[in-house]
Amino acid sequence: MSAIAKLTKAVMGEVDDRFHLTPVIEKNLTRKWVPQTLSWAGCFGGLAFLIFLIQIFTGILLLMYYKSDAERAWDSVTFVKSNVPMGWLIQRIHSVGANFMIALVFLHMARVAYLRIYRKPRELHWISGAVLLLATCMLAFTGYLLPWTQLSYWGAKVGTEIPSAVPLLGEYIVQLIRRGPSISGETLGFFFAVHIWVLPGLTVLVMVLHFLMIRRTGISRPL
Amino acid sequence: MENCQCSHGGAALGPGVGEAAGRDLAQPSRRGFFHVCMAAMTGIAALVVAFPIFSFLRLPKRIHTAKSIEVPLAGLSESQALFFEREGTQIVLIYTNKEAKAYDAACTHLGCLVSWDQNDRVFRCPCHGAVFDDQGAAVKGPVNMPLKKVKLEINKGVLVIA
Numbered sequence: 348m349s350a351i352a353k354l355t356k357a358v359m360g361e362v363d364d365r366f367h368l369t370p371v372i373e374k375n376l377t378r379k380w381v382p383q384t385l386s387w388a389g390c391f392g393g394l395a396f397l398i399f400l401i402q403i404f405t406g407i408l409l410l411m412y413y414k415s416d417a418e419r420a421w422d423s424v425t426f427v428k429s430n431v432p433m434g435w436l437i438q439r440i441h442s443v444g445a446n447f448m449i450a451l452v453f454l455h456m457a458r459v460a461y462l463r464i465y466r467k468p469r470e471l472h473w474i475s476g477a478v479l480l481l482a483t484c485m486l487a488f489t490g491y492l493l494p495w496t497q498l499s500y501w502g503a504k505v506g507t508e509i510p511s512a513v514p515l516l517g518e519y520i521v522q523l524i525r526r527g528p529s530i531s532g533e534t535l536g537f538f539f540a541v542h543i544w545v546l547p548g549l550t551v552l553v554m555v556l557h558f559l560m561i562r563r564t565g566i567s568r569p570l
Numbered sequence: 571m572e573n574c575q576c577s578h579g580g581a582a583l584g585p586g587v588g589e590a591a592g593r594d595l596a597q598p599s600r601r602g603f604f605h606v607c608m609a610a611m612t613g614i615a616a617l618v619v620a621f622p623i624f625s626f627l628r629l630p631k632r633i634h635t636a637k638s639i640e641v642p643l644a645g646l647s648e649s650q651a652l653f654f655e656r657e658g659t660q661i662v663l664i665y666t667n668k669e670a671k672a673y674d675a676a677c678t679h680l681g682c683l684v685s686w687d688q689n690d691r692v693f694r695c696p697c698h699g700a701v702f703d704d705q706g707a708a709v710k711g712p713v714n715m716p717l718k719k720v721k722l723e724i725n726k727g728v729l730v731i732a
């Protein structure tokens with residue numbers, strides 16, 4: 348046994364004497380059986396979750412320098428990309444990760460749809476999953492404005508135009524999400540708050556529900 | 571099996587694992603070899619992840635635009651102090667008794683920025699009340715080190731802080 352294994356055992360022994368944790372960990376993680384017929388496509392949901400964790404982590408790193416102010420947002424992101432050691436990498440992982448997360452959520456949904464896993468008793472799994480897809484897209488959309496580039500600006504302009512198709516209330520909704528008649532510093536502040544707090548919070552909440560439901564019903568066994 | 575600490579713990583393996591594990595006890599080299607490989611790969615992966623994270627937390631290089639400061643002598647007045655930033659330090663420039671003097675504006679006590687009191691012709695520190703005269707010498711307060719002098723040059727009527 349390696350030194351690390353010995354140390355783990357010694358520490359875990361003391362913990363187990365008090366909390367009996369090892370059986371819980373084994374039951375839920377290390378000795379958790381999955382159907383042998385499960386294909387690699389069953390990993391998409393878990394991979395999307397992994398990318399979400401990476402987004403949270405890299406997002407927190409970016410937050411150390413980001414300024415959600417129209418005057419300084421672009422400079423602050425450029426500073427991270429060109430001056431902070433490895434900043435270019437962290438920034439790139441966060442923006443590429445956003446695309447990967449959306450792709451993985453889509454692939455995950457495609458599998459669930461193709462194998463018809465959404466049927467009873469898993470209807471709410473599907474509905475909460477659809478909420479997660481929406482939240483992921485909104486995270487990517489609000490995050491895209493943050494570097495305050497030309498692309499960000501026009502992306503947000505076009506994106507916020509969409510609700511104008513709603514009858515009667517359309518124009519009002521557009522102004523509401525732009526925090527005014529056009530894309531401005533107010534829009535940036537609003538998108539920032541939504542990107543950093545509202546959507547990650549909502550996403551974590553719905554993910555917890557999603558995972559609890561999966562634990563309750565068990566994963567479906569393909570034939 | 572019992573001693574195996576790895577998370578794959580046999581769960582992913584099919585029937586016949588028990589026998590293989592039995593053999594492992596007598597002949598541990600193969601499983602041991604895979605354990606070493608796994609540990610090495612995990613270690614390398616951990617380093618690859620940790621390196622950019624720790625790098626990111628290091629101090630970034632700052633961009634300094636104004637390397638040297640130039641002020642026309644005609645622009646100096648006895649009644650006013652000028653403040654400049656150079657490579658992250660604040661510099662204060664005063665003109666008294668027909669002579670220009672520049673100092674690092676950080677108080678030599680704990681580094682607050684001093685201000686120029688033109689009535690009394692002294693620098694006052696807002697933090698703990700240190701007072702320095704126009705030569706930079708400490709005259710009052712919790713400090714006796716003088717303000718740090720900054721070199722000045724006069725070049726064809728233009729004052730240069732290099």
Ligand code: HEM
Binds near residue numbers: 403442483494547
């Ligand atoms: C929950 C934690 C998250 C935090 C704290 C966070 C934070 C940030 C910050 C500060 C920025 C601006 C800095 C920059 O662009 O370099 C940013 C940009 C961005 N974020 Fe996030 N983010 C999080 C999660 C996500 C998620 C889950 C997604 C998408 C699925 C996402 C997508 C984006 C995008 C697309 C950008 C623009 C990147 C660029 O073009 O530079 N973020 N995020």
Ligand code: FES
Binds near residue numbers: 699700711
């Ligand atoms: S820092 Fe100036 S008196 Fe203390």
